Amino acid sequence: MRQIDHFIVGKMPPAARFGDVLDPNNGGVQARVGLGDAAVLAQAVSAAQAAQPAWAATNPQRRARVMFRFKALIERHIDELAEMLSAEHGKVIADSRGDIQRGLEVVEFCCGIPHALKGEYSQGAGPGIDVYSMRQPIGIGAGITPFNFPAMIPLWMGAVAVAVGNAFILKPSERDPSVPNRLAELFQEAGLPAGIFQVVHGDKEMVDAILDHPAIAAVSFVGSSDIAQYVYSRGVAAGKRVQAMGGAKNHGIVMPDADLDQVVNDVCGAAFGSAGERCMALPVVVPVGEETAERLREKLVSAIHALQVGISTDADAHFGPVVTAQHKAKVEGWIQTAVDEGSELVIDGRNLVLQGQEQGFFIGPTLLDHVTADMESYKQEIFGPVLQIVRAPDFETALALPSQHQYGNGVAIFTRNGHVAREFAARVNVGMVGINVPIPVPVAYHSFGGWKRSGFGDQNQYGMEGVRFWTKVKTVTARWPDGGDDASNAFIIPTMG
Ligand code: NAD
Numbered sequence: 001m002r003q004i005d006h007f008i009v010g011k012m013p014p015a016a017r018f019g020d021v022l023d024p025n026n027g028g029v030q031a032r033v034g035l036g037d038a039a040v041l042a043q044a045v046s047a048a049q050a051a052q053p054a055w056a057a058t059n060p061q062r063r064a065r066v067m068f069r070f071k072a073l074i075e076r077h078i079d080e081l082a083e084m085l086s087a088e089h090g091k092v093i094a095d096s097r098g099d100i101q102r103g104l105e106v107v108e109f110c111c112g113i114p115h116a117l118k119g120e121y122s123q124g125a126g127p128g129i130d131v132y133s134m135r136q137p138i139g140i141g142a143g144i145t146p147f148n149f150p151a152m153i154p155l156w157m158g159a160v161a162v163a164v165g166n167a168f169i170l171k172p173s174e175r176d177p178s179v180p181n182r183l184a185e186l187f188q189e190a191g192l193p194a195g196i197f198q199v200v201h202g203d204k205e206m207v208d209a210i211l212d213h214p215a216i217a218a219v220s221f222v223g224s225s226d227i228a229q230y231v232y233s234r235g236v237a238a239g240k241r242v243q244a245m246g247g248a249k250n251h252g253i254v255m256p257d258a259d260l261d262q263v264v265n266d267v268c269g270a271a272f273g274s275a276g277e278r279c280m281a282l283p284v285v286v287p288v289g290e291e292t293a294e295r296l297r298e299k300l301v302s303a304i305h306a307l308q309v310g311i312s313t314d315a316d317a318h319f320g321p322v323v324t325a326q327h328k329a330k331v332e333g334w335i336q337t338a339v340d341e342g343s344e345l346v347i348d349g350r351n352l353v354l355q356g357q358e359q360g361f362f363i364g365p366t367l368l369d370h371v372t373a374d375m376e377s378y379k380q381e382i383f384g385p386v387l388q389i390v391r392a393p394d395f396e397t398a399l400a401l402p403s404q405h406q407y408g409n410g411v412a413i414f415t416r417n418g419h420v421a422r423e424f425a426a427r428v429n430v431g432m433v434g435i436n437v438p439i440p441v442p443v444a445y446h447s448f449g450g451w452k453r454s455g456f457g458d459q460n461q462y463g464m465e466g467v468r469f470w471t472k473v474k475t476v477t478a479r480w481p482d483g484g485d486d487a488s489n490a491f492i493i494p495t496m497g
Contacts, residue, residue, distance in 0.1 A: 002031040004177050006040055007184040007199035009047035013040055019174040019203065024090030024321040025311040027359030033177045036202040038209040041169070044198045045215050048140045048167035051195030056137050056165035060114035067110040067163055069190035074104050077186060081179055085150055086312040088176035090321040090361065091274045093313060096151075103155030105444040106462045110163035116467045117164060126496040129479045135471035137165035138217040138241065142210045144231065145180075146223040147173035147323055148277045154180050156448065157220040160466035162187075162197055170199045171210060175323055177201050211235050218470065220461070221245065222279075224381075225407070225453045232456035243457035243469055247381040248409035248450060251284045251402040252438060253424065255395070255415035256292045262436075263414045264299045268318075270412075270438035271387040272307060272365045275319045276331075279454075280410045280432070280439045284371075284378070284388050286398045293391045297346070297369060300387070304347050304365045309385075311357060321361040322384055328361040331384030335366055338377035338388070344369045349385060373401060381407065395420065403429035409450030412438050431455065 004021065005012050015034030023030045055063070074081070082096040091099070109116075119134040143157035154170050161168040172180040180199050187197045200206055210216055211234045218241040221231040225246030235242035252270070254263055270282035285300075287293035310317025322328050332350050339345050349364030363385055371378050371388040378388060392398035402411045412434035413424045421435045431451040434440030442448055442463070449460030459469040 001029070004031055004033040004181065004201065006034065006036055006044070006201055007181050008040065008044040009051075009195045009198065010043055013043065019201075021088055021175065021177065022324060023087065024323055024361045026357055027325065027361065030087070031178070033174055033201050035174065036200045036206050038205075038212075040200055040202075041206065041209040041213060044169050044200050045140060045213060047195035047198065048169060049215060051193050052137070052139060052165075052167040055167065055193055055196050058165075060117050060165075063163055063165065064111050064113050066187075066191045067107055067113065067159070070159075070187055070192070071104060071107045071111060073186040073190055074100065074107065074183075077182070081151060081182060083313075084182060085176065085179045086320075088178055089147065089150060090312050090323060091277075092310075092317050092320050093315070095274050095319075096312075099149050100151040102149075102441065103152040103159070106155050107159045109444040109463065110159045113163040113467075116464060117471070125477070126494075128481065129477060129496075131475065131477050133473050133475040135164070135467070136474055138470060138472055140167045140169065140216050141218040141220065141470060142169045142171065142216050144171045144207055144210065144219065144221045144223065145173060147175035148274070148279070150176040150179045151183065153222050154183060156222075156461045156466070158183075158197055160462055161220075161470045162192065164467060164470050166470055167196050168198075169210070169216070170197070171202060171206050172199065174201060174203055207231065208234075211238060211240070214238075217241065220469070222461075228456050229453075241469065243459050243461070244455070245279070245448075245450060245461065246454050246456065247383075247407060248279045248281075248454050249284060249378075249381050249405055249407045250280060250282050250410040250412070251286050251390075251405070252282045253392075253398045253402075253411070253413045254285060254287045254292055254296055255413065255417065255420060256289050257416045258292075258414035259416070260295055260299055263296065264303045266414070266438040267300070267387070268303050268307065268365075272304075272319055272385045275322045275363065276385040277322060277383055278439070279450075280441050281383075282412060282438050283382060283386060284390055284401075286390050286392050286401055288392050288395060288398050290391065293389065297389060300367060301346060304367055307365050309352060309362055309364055310354065311360070319385065322363060323361065325361055327384070328363055331363055331382055331386065334377050334380070334382040334384070335368075335386060338368050338371065338375065341375040341377055343371045343375060343377070343388070373404075379406065399424060399428060403427070406452060407450065407454045408452035409454035410434065410440055412436075412440060
């Protein structure tokens, strides 16, 4: 059986525990990953401590050149990475390429890191006094990432953390650990010194070791909300800087004037793409007015019937299996809950079996109508290919639904009315808004972050927010006296008055 080990400097410690890496297409075990502990982490941290000062002292332009080479290597290996990703995650190859491409775009942002790191300067802030500030790396940072974007999310964090001069230790999901290791190899091939980007595999034991390690100054987490909150609380209590992104339940508001054919196309892709296992999926659609609801439902039903579910290497499939048997059972359990709560099961994706892949974790696209805000299946994240229709009588009701939901990651509005769209964007209580854009993941030079239970901490992922998260500000107040003046009273707090 293929074994996946940590990517750390030094001799590999033997693993005491292993996790199964499944093939979601057929339900079999394709590899096993060594699950690390505090001793493995300590080895990685020692290597990081040894390497980081010289890396931080490397001028930013040279660090950027490593990013340029890394970018070229990812591009050269994108097919290999996409196949590896698809085989462990189950998302189709084209979507796997998208996962890598979105991460690559953060690497491209990092190619300009010298510009992003420029400080501020105030000449003559007082008599003969200049004040300047600089951004310095935090030292050693760690990233803990979910299964659903095994390339993009490690690069959101790791690329920025490293580019600004830190050493970074990644603890990826144990479900699909191969791509993170391959990225670490490519980073090294690009000229990144050993010890600057390492990968430790594991589960809760490794996460706790990271949160408790005194030499790790900052932790970036992406995953489900309860764990995000746990990581945030424990990390902050240990004096670390923590950003922790959580789950989501994104709504798509459909106004009566929207182009419904476009909406249906967008919503189907956003609800069912990657089997709904995206934190920016659109699992709730909110038509405004009964007429809009009826027209939308009719078009959705025929579009959903045309969707094809297949193995992840099937070029004709719109989406593949979900990640594990447990997750399949959980999603199917939510469908049953939704039915028991009184919503209407319009299309049932349960019990889908693909010939020759009987043990695969497949769920067909599922549509539920007449879902209401008091239902548990609406309040919670399902994270599968399940679309819920929540009908709203008017704009204000539609606006209130995502605004009052416990999650506040992304939201979209579909309309031809600029005033309505502008009003919605200004008032909705959600972190990322799409206007006729179903999955509004911001580009790499903006930043990503949800509100409420979708994000703990106060700085977003990547872009300038990422640069701020992975650096600390030092401010210097400097005076060069000529010896001839200043009889001021040194016992009074200095002011610039
Ligand atoms: P998860 O919370 O199960 O796992 C995330 C990470 O936490 C993994 O590395 C895992 O090993 C670790 N972990 C799991 N259980 C733990 C525990 N008890 N204690 C400490 N660490 C633990 O999430 P997942 O199933 O891998 O990913 C799906 C979730 O991630 C969904 O909720 C999705 O919405 C969310 N997500 C959010 C974003 C975002 O940016 N907001 C992006 C992608 C995914």
